Amino acid sequence: MLKYMIGIDAGGTHSTAIAYDENGKELGRAESGPGQINNDYELGIKNIAQAVNELRDKIDGDCIKVLAGIAGLSVVGNAPEVAATISSMVGNIPTRAITDSLLALYNGLEGADGALVIAGTGSVVNGRQDGSLIAVGGYGSLLGDEGSGYAITKAALQSALLSWDKREKNSLIDLFVKEFDVDNMGEVPAKFYNLTSPEVASKAVKVAKLADSGDEDARKIIEDQAHLLARDIIMCLDRYEDPKPMRVALTGSVLSNNAMMRSYMEAEVKEKYPDAVFSVSNGENARGVIFDKSKDYRYFTNHNDDE
Amino acid sequence: MLKYMIGIDAGGTHSTAIAYDENGKELGRAESGPGQINNDYELGIKNIAQAVNELRDKIDGDCIKVLAGIAGLSVVGNAPEVAATISSMVGNIPTRAITDSLLALYNGLEGADGALVIAGTGSVVNGRQDGSLIAVGGYGSLLGDEGSGYAITKAALQSALLSWDKREKNSLIDLFVKEFDVDNMGEVPAKFYNLTSPEVASKAVKVAKLADSGDEDARKIIEDQAHLLARDIIMCLDRYEDPKPMRVALTGSVLSNNAMMRSYMEAEVKEKYPDAVFSVSNGENARGVIFDKSKDYRYFTNHNDDE
Known part of the structure; x- marks a missing residue:
């Protein structure tokens, strides 16, 4: 059966979820409303789950993980709880919640160490070295x-x-x-x-x-x-x-x-x-899911790494 | 009969009206709510009129003019209409409406030409020379x-x-x-x-x-x-x-x-x-009324300058 993963970039104006197969090929995408969780936690989570579920319905295969890059996550600071909540709303798929800027960093550097400079409406510099993160600016x-x-x-x-x-x-x-x-x-x-x-x-x-x-x-x-x-x-x-x-x-x-x-x-x-x-780096940040090698996905089903 | 004038400093948090006799001696004061008119025009005008009327009730004499220094007036830019409205609510006393910063300038320079630098929560520099005004900053x-x-x-x-x-x-x-x-x-x-x-x-x-x-x-x-x-x-x-x-x-x-x-x-x-x-300059800006020599008060009664 086709295995795929979903990355979702949950921002202040809208959220974009994209599904990729294990070779990094895009299989489909879904959009939903704001996924920022420090303004309206319930709504943000709901929008994220909705985009993920819309994609799951579209694709005939086995979703092995969901990586959600969420604006405002660092302010709230409860990533494991957020990941568990999303997971419970998307069929208990192993889910990880990170900041939207870290997702952008995974995508921009394709998993390598280095820095990602974001300058759009706002700006921030994020650096990554041996798994440690450095943030400069973004105030x-x-x-x-x-x-x-x-x-x-x-x-x-x-x-x-x-x-x-x-x-x-x-x-x-x-x-x-x-x-x-x-x-x-x-x-x-x-x-x-x-x-x-x-x-x-x-x-x-x-x-x-x-x-x-x-x-x-x-x-x-x-x-x-x-x-x-x-x-x-x-x-x-x-x-x-x-x-x-x-x-x-x-x-x-x-x-x-x-x-x-x-x-x-x-x-x-x-x-x-x-x-x-x-x-x-011009690609969709949701693509960061391809490059995230973390083991810290929340498992609630009988999934395991060898499956 | 005692002649007096009322100056009112109508700001964003509260308004202070003070009555002075013709020698500049304070006769009494009244406070009311916000007099800023670009947020809530009706409320600002109502608060200004209320403070003026409270003072009129307290003082046994003839109020010859009201000078209202109003925060936000320059943004709205309808000083004559504002003055006429206030006048109609305070027994048709000749009334003039100016910005709160000009009132502060009259008070700070005691009617003389020069500059007034305001630095509190915000800041602005106002200069005055031969009746002309210069504003710098205040953005x-x-x-x-x-x-x-x-x-x-x-x-x-x-x-x-x-x-x-x-x-x-x-x-x-x-x-x-x-x-x-x-x-x-x-x-x-x-x-x-x-x-x-x-x-x-x-x-x-x-x-x-x-x-x-x-x-x-x-x-x-x-x-x-x-x-x-x-x-x-x-x-x-x-x-x-x-x-x-x-x-x-x-x-x-x-x-x-x-x-x-x-x-x-x-x-x-x-x-x-x-x-x-x-x-x-530490005094109340309402004191600016003593130093304002303008003829531009709105007359709705039989008052005149020689009375």
Whole structure:
């Protein structure tokens, strides 16, 4: 009988479950609602189980394990309980619950040691060496998220507001006055405060485009944010034991799409670590299930490793 | 018959109305709920009118004008309508509505031209010259509020988190681990995100105290925030016409209480503007009504200026 495994990336806006056979070939996928569990634990778990069960119904075979990467898991800190609860709702399939960032790390580094830099709406650097994890940053939009879409937009707004206060020119003023459809820069903050974080982050694309066109004010913003992210990567590499793993996988919308950002960032990291090897990881994080060699799956049935 | 006027400082948490005779002597005061009008217009107006009417009932005399300094007025931008509405609810007394920061400026500078620097939970620099107003900063906790209690706490947290990520010592780590009652610095952000802005701002006192005790990490935070506020003041003075008014009044909890902050800030401003004269303004902003010479009060009765 076909054996397969399911990885699920349970995020704040939606959850994606994907089934893979033992050669890593995708067999099918299912989507459900938010799987973040620190806002609404019951709903998050329910959405995760629903996506897994939808896949199980579709595929004729034996699901041997479920790996759930769950946003907000580290805050709650009860991974075994979460895994057991999910398992009980998906036919007692051996299940493991980890943070969504660790799932991304398994996928981005294909199971190898190294670092994964995520920069999308937020940002975080995760390093892994001999089974130990190092996290740098990831403190959210108010305290950190350096290099993220949110941080790029915020820094660009602050640059524009500073020039506005000085009554100096700044291309970012023109950009935001147009983008927010207002008469002058002074009216932008009131509009900004009505946006959600993803809406703020989405405007970073405009800043990046302006930078790409050669505009100096916008380029400065990208350079500054690339520097902050490079700083975080260097902190992570500094904390490894020798010999340090030199793979650095990059993921998230900002790093996938912004070549200027990547190039500044990589150059700065390579000044200190010339051997660092960068790669862009674009795949679904659910694919992390293929690379997870952990024995820490919760067994509730007569499954065993030799079966 | 005794003639008097009422000033009212209508803020986000409460409103304070104070009656003064024509020599500026306080005759009585009344408090009411929030008078901020961009969150709940009806409630704000109702609270303002209630405080004014309570004072009118207490004082045997003729109220000749009401000056309402209202938080959030600039965002709504309908001062004449607001003034007319309040007037209609307080016996048609001539009423003028201005922003709470302009009221603070009238009070802080006692009607003279100059600048008023407010740094409490938030921050803003307002300058006034020949009836024209200049605003610098005041963009709220996400985009600015440099030098405010909120900004001091945030910068101190970021400094502590950076050292935590580097696994370096920082006295601010010890401060926050104790303050938030957690095991390590990594647990602080989750707690921080549950706080209101005033709660965040209130922790700045601890940072200032640590700085006063000679701690270098905390001192750096105060110095940086003082620099940002000095930058804003210099931008304001730069924008005046010659001859520039050199009075700079300081108000808000941070500037009233933090001598180190004031001293760094004043020194930096004086490097560019040696003639700048600083004073700390602690009085009630409602007192601004004494110094407002505007003719722009809304008349609905047979009052006139010669009466």
